[in-house]
Amino acid sequence: MSVPIRLDNLTVTYERHPAVHHVSGAFQPGSLTAIAGPNGAGKSTLLKAIIGELRPAEGSVDRGELTRNDFGYLPQAADIVRHFPISVADTIMLGAWKNSGAFGRFSRADAERARDALAAVGLAGFERRHIGSLSAGQFQRVLFARLLLQDARIILLDEPFTAIDQRTTRDLLDIVLRWHGDGRTVIAVLHDFDQVRGHFPETLLIARELVGWGRTEDVMNPDNLIKARAMAEHWDEDAGDCAPEREPAHRKLAKREPAE
Numbered sequence: 001m002s003v004p005i006r007l008d009n010l011t012v013t014y015e016r017h018p019a020v021h022h023v024s025g026a027f028q029p030g031s032l033t034a035i036a037g038p039n040g041a042g043k044s045t046l047l048k049a050i051i052g053e054l055r056p057a058e059g060s061v062d063r064g065e066l067t068r069n070d071f072g073y074l075p076q077a078a079d080i081v082r083h084f085p086i087s088v089a090d091t092i093m094l095g096a097w098k099n100s101g102a103f104g105r106f107s108r109a110d111a112e113r114a115r116d117a118l119a120a121v122g123l124a125g126f127e128r129r130h131i132g133s134l135s136a137g138q139f140q141r142v143l144f145a146r147l148l149l150q151d152a153r154i155i156l157l158d159e160p161f162t163a164i165d166q167r168t169t170r171d172l173l174d175i176v177l178r179w180h181g182d183g184r185t186v187i188a189v190l191h192d193f194d195q196v197r198g199h200f201p202e203t204l205l206i207a208r209e210l211v212g213w214g215r216t217e218d219v220m221n222p223d224n225l226i227k228a229r230a231m232a233e234h235w236d237e238d239a240g241d242c243a244p245e246r247e248p249a250h251r252k253l254a255k256r257e258p259a260e
């Protein structure tokens with residue numbers, strides 16, 4: 001598979017108010033890209049549009065031959081409900097659902113892979129723990145184990161290292177770098193600019209509109225960062241609607257579809 005994921009004039013709105021505005025460019029296969037920008041810049045919205053959870057109000061996302069099963073997605077921790085009575089093992093096995101048979105049965109091989117994935121994130125022996133009993137860092141490790149089991153070609157991470165300690169961050173960052181080494185396409189929303197500069201070759205800097213997209217050393221320069229901040233400071237939440245010239249009736253509102 002060697003086709004990029006292309007964004008063409010992508011605009012995503014919430015009730016016609018643009019959260020992502022006229023973004024164009026491409027994620028090359030096998031690239032490792034950070035999405036950076038101020039709070040409310042549209043970073044999470046952009047990820048959701050890439051996986052198809054939100055529909056464009058204007059423009060498009062061209063995923064080529066990729067299907068939903070090719071995408072592994074880690075939402076922001078705040079979007080994940082943790083008080084379901086579900087074990088660590090079952091949470092991880094959800095990553096293998098695409099391999100399960102017609103009756104949702106998992107193979108012995110899947111169970112072994114789940115154990116391996118748990119060991120790979122440093123949580124061997126945690127299978128029976130209730131997810132509600134885990135620390136934030138342990139839970140994030142479980143979600144990474146689920147992604148390992150899912151074995152997706154494209155991996156989207158929304159603030160994967162927020163509110164977790166340095167050791168966990170380092171361990172999970174190693175997994176991200178391994179995914180990149182395997183040739184997967186990885187896109188991660190990040191707030192830590194040192195992390196972006198240190199480990200992510202490509203950056204997409206957004207402040208609702210694109211500020212820069214390309215090599216990290218080119219994009220993360222002081223001018224662009226000042227520009228992004230200034231664009232955020234000038235946001236007018238009461239600005240008029242975003243009305244595309246020719247808007248198909250079925251695209252009038254960004255529509256939420258069932259999340260993973």
Ligand SMILES: Nc1ncnc2c1ncn2[C@@H]1O[C@H](COP(=O)(O)OP(=O)(O)OP(=O)(O)O)[C@@H](O)[C@H]1O
Pocket residue numbers: 014019037038039040041042043044045046
């Ligand atoms: N479900 C929603 N309904 C209406 N507006 C929304 C919704 N989700 C996000 N927004 C708005 O869209 C804009 C972009 O939000 P988004 O969460 O994509 O930003 P972000 O860059 O990920 O922010 P942060 O860094 O704070 O997580 C914000 O103004 C936000 O208030």
